[in-house]
Every structure is written in structure tokens, then in C-alpha cells.
Amino acid sequence: MGEIIRTGDFIDRLRRQNRTVSLVEHDPGTDSSLMRGRFCDIELRRGLSVHVSDVVSLCDLTAETEIRPHMSIKFFFEGKVDAEIGNRRLPSPQQIPPSSRWIPAACMLANRQEERFRNHTSAGNHIRKLKIRIEPEWLAAGDMFADRSAGAIERFARSEFELLSWQPTPALLKLANRIMSPPEEEACLRHLFLEAQTLAVIHECFKLIAGGNADAGAPVAALRASEERKLAEAEDYIRDCTGRMPSAEEIAAHLSVSVNTLHRLIRRGRTVGTASFVRTTKLRQARHAIENDGLQIARAAHLAGxxxxxxxxxxxxxxxxxxxxxxRG
Structure with missing residues (x-):
């Protein structure tokens, strides 16, 4: 589903924000089909834009660009990310076996000099990502650094090269997903919605830099691999309960743990309560079925309980x- 993006169009879009673009190792030709899905740039204000990618690669490709000085916030929701800027690798979302669930990753980047960006993707790789690009002129226009309290943010934004990676919280991911899938409404209202959500994301991420109690995903103790597998098993069980939302007691019994242990595991691993965890898992299952299988809304409602x-x-x-x-596609 989605439009076909050809190699020439892909290169043209990259050149709008970067000085040079080249394909290395494999050049499929400008008229060849490169990927399928959504791949778009939206300028919200001068110096502030968002890039949305929800694509499946149709061939192996390695691209290199020279990125200009800027600051950006990136979310990688799913798919294997094999990319680096300068000599620093970008984070990649992690897929937890045996389920197909992805744990998203996020990062913030600032560079004052041009830096080499290299990205490789393989045929069949489904990448879903969001990038918020912040130019120096946008920061200057807002008089962001006039107050002394913005010192940490200013140091980050004006670094020679800085890359901060973290695992975003569900609250921040919800904001980012709203940018990925804005409501269907008049163009002016849609634009206003996108700008509001983008500013909310920037606000939370800047709080993270400033050391505040951000909802962006301040560092927390990572779950052990066995605990991640338990959560993945819980999600699989919830998805298997077609037409209903299982109770905490049912899920705990299936995992052979106590209800209190289940509550603590979900709170630590997903920073939400058990009821919210169950509801979100079912809604994501329904969304996947609508997007990829064309499931009717009434049947999707039943699937979600x-x-x-x-x-x-x-x-x-x-x-x-x-x-x-x-x-719906």
C-alpha cells in the first residue's frame, strides 16, 4: 500500500535539505522503484519542519549525504536502522522475540559543521520514523536563549557535534504518533495541529536536555531480557484474546506470576498501568489490521474487545x- 517512491524523487527530496547526495555500493537508476509508502516533508514555519517516513524498501540501498548545520529530533518506531552521522551510529528500535513488537528509539542531534550521513537499508525492510528538523534561524527567531535558564539547551544546540539517544516514554510516543497520523480536517487546521504537536515534542525533549522531570524518557533501569520476554508474552496473549480484553488475573496466570508482579513489570517496562497496557495493545492490533489487512471498522472494534x-x-x-x-490504506 502507499505510493511508489522512485530513486530520482528520493534524491531530489534529500537535496532540498542537504548539500550533496550520492548512492554508493548500489545505484538502481533514477527511474527505478526505490520504496513504497509515505515519504513526505512538511514545513511548519521558516526553519521548522517535519519529515515522515512509513515505507518498505524495494531494493538494497546505501546513501551518503553531507548534512548542513542544524538540530533535529528523531523517532524510530520500527524497522532496522543502519545509519551513522560522523562517526556516531544512530539508535535502532529493538524487536523482541518471539513477538513482532518493536521497542522504539529516539535521539537528538546538533551539529555546527557539515557532517557526513550514511544510511543503508535492505529490500523488504519496513521503516517507520519521524524527524523534526530545527534550523538555527527558528531558534533565533524565538529568542530561545535570552533567558539564562536555557543554558543547557543552548550549549547542546550550539555544540560542534552532539548526539543524545534514549528510549522514549509512551507519553512522548503518543505525541510523535499524532504527527505521523494527523486528523483529516481542513488544511489550515491540520497544519495548526501538526505545529502544536511538534512544539509539544520539542518542549519535552528540551526538558530532557535541561535536566527537568521530562515525560520524554529520562533514563530508567532497563528490564532484563527475561522480563522483556515476559512482557512480549503478555502482549501475545492479549492479542490472542479476540473479542475481549483479558483481566490482569488472566494475564498473570498465563505468565505464571502474581498479579502484583505483573503490575510492577508493566509499570517499569511501559510506564503505564495494566489496564492501559491491555487497551493500547488491543488498539495497536486493531490499527495494524485496518492498515495492513483492510479490516472493516466494525470487525476491528470486535478484534480490540x-x-x-x-x-x-x-x-x-x-x-x-x-x-x-x-x-485505512
């Missing part, structure tokens, strides 16, 4: 910021 399509649509919009019909 809702007897009423209207209640399902309300919960779906609250979770993703758009109604179910907006994500």
Missing part, C-alpha cells in the same frame, strides 16, 4: 489522535 464501534472509534482517536478510517 469493543462491542460498540462508536466506543472503539473514541478510544482509537484518544490513543492515536485520528479516527480509524484515517489509517
Amino acid at each position: 469493543y462491542s460498540s464501534p462508536a466506543n472503539f472509534s473514541t478510544a482509537f482517536r484518544r490513543e492515536f489522535g485520528v479516527p480509524p478510517k484515517a489509517v
Whole structure:
């Protein structure tokens, strides 16, 4: 599903923000089909833009560019990321076996000099990512650094080269996903919605730099591999409960743990309560079925455990910021 992006169009889009673009190791030709899906840039204000990618690569490709001085915030929701800027590798989301669930990754980048960016992707790789690009002129126009309290943010933004990676919280991911899937409405309102969500993301990420109690994903103790497998097993069980949302007692029994242990595991690993964890897992399952299988809204509602399509649509919009019909291919 989605549009076909040809190699020539891909190169043209990259050149709008970078000085040079070259394909190395394998050049499929400018008229060849490079990827399929959504690949778009949206300028919100002068010096502030977002880039959305939700694509499947149709061939192996390695691209190199020279990126100009700027600051950016990147979210990698799913797919294998094999990229580096300068001599620093970008973070990649992690897939937890045996389920197909991805743990997203995020990073902030600042560079005052041109830096080499190299990215490799393989045929069949599905990449879903968001980039917020912040130019020096946008920061200057907002008089961001006039107050002394912005010292840490200013030092980061004006670094020769700085890269900060972390695992974003569900709250920040919800904001980022709203940018990925904005509501269907008049163009002016849609633009306003995108700018509001983008500013909210920047706010949380700047709080992280400043050392505040951000909702962006301040460092926490990582779960052990065995605990991640337990959570993945819980998600698989929840998805298998077609037409209903299993209780905490059911899930705990399936995992052979106590209910209190289940609550603590979910709170540590996903920073949400158990009921929210179950609801979000079912809604994501329904969204995947709508997007990829063309499932009807009423059937998707049943899959997610809702007897009423209207209640399902309300919960779906609250979770993703758009109604179910907006994500149909």
C-alpha cells in the first residue's frame, strides 16, 4: 500500500535539505522503484519542519549525504536502522522475540559543521520514523536563549557535534504518533495541529536536555531480557484474546506470576498501568489490521474487545489522535 517512491524523487527530496547526495555500493537508476509508502516533508514555519517516513524498501540501498548545520529530533518506531552521522551510529528500535513488537528509539542531534550521513537499508525492510528538523534561524527567531535558564539547551544546540539517544516514554510516543497520523480536517487546521504537536515534542525533549522531570524518557533501569520476554508474552496473549480484553488475573496466570508482579513489570517496562497496557495493545492490533489487512471498522472494534464501534472509534482517536478510517490504506 502507499505510493511508489522512485530513486530520482528520493534524491531530489534529500537535496532540498542537504548539500550533496550520492548512492554508493548500489545505484538502481533514477527511474527505478526505490520504496513504497509515505515519504513526505512538511514545513511548519521558516526553519521548522517535519519529515515522515512509513515505507518498505524495494531494493538494497546505501546513501551518503553531507548534512548542513542544524538540530533535529528523531523517532524510530520500527524497522532496522543502519545509519551513522560522523562517526556516531544512530539508535535502532529493538524487536523482541518471539513477538513482532518493536521497542522504539529516539535521539537528538546538533551539529555546527557539515557532517557526513550514511544510511543503508535492505529490500523488504519496513521503516517507520519521524524527524523534526530545527534550523538555527527558528531558534533565533524565538529568542530561545535570552533567558539564562536555557543554558543547557543552548550549549547542546550550539555544540560542534552532539548526539543524545534514549528510549522514549509512551507519553512522548503518543505525541510523535499524532504527527505521523494527523486528523483529516481542513488544511489550515491540520497544519495548526501538526505545529502544536511538534512544539509539544520539542518542549519535552528540551526538558530532557535541561535536566527537568521530562515525560520524554529520562533514563530508567532497563528490564532484563527475561522480563522483556515476559512482557512480549503478555502482549501475545492479549492479542490472542479476540473479542475481549483479558483481566490482569488472566494475564498473570498465563505468565505464571502474581498479579502484583505483573503490575510492577508493566509499570517499569511501559510506564503505564495494566489496564492501559491491555487497551493500547488491543488498539495497536486493531490499527495494524485496518492498515495492513483492510479490516472493516466494525470487525476491528470486535478484534480490540469493543462491542460498540462508536466506543472503539473514541478510544482509537484518544490513543492515536485520528479516527480509524484515517489509517485505512
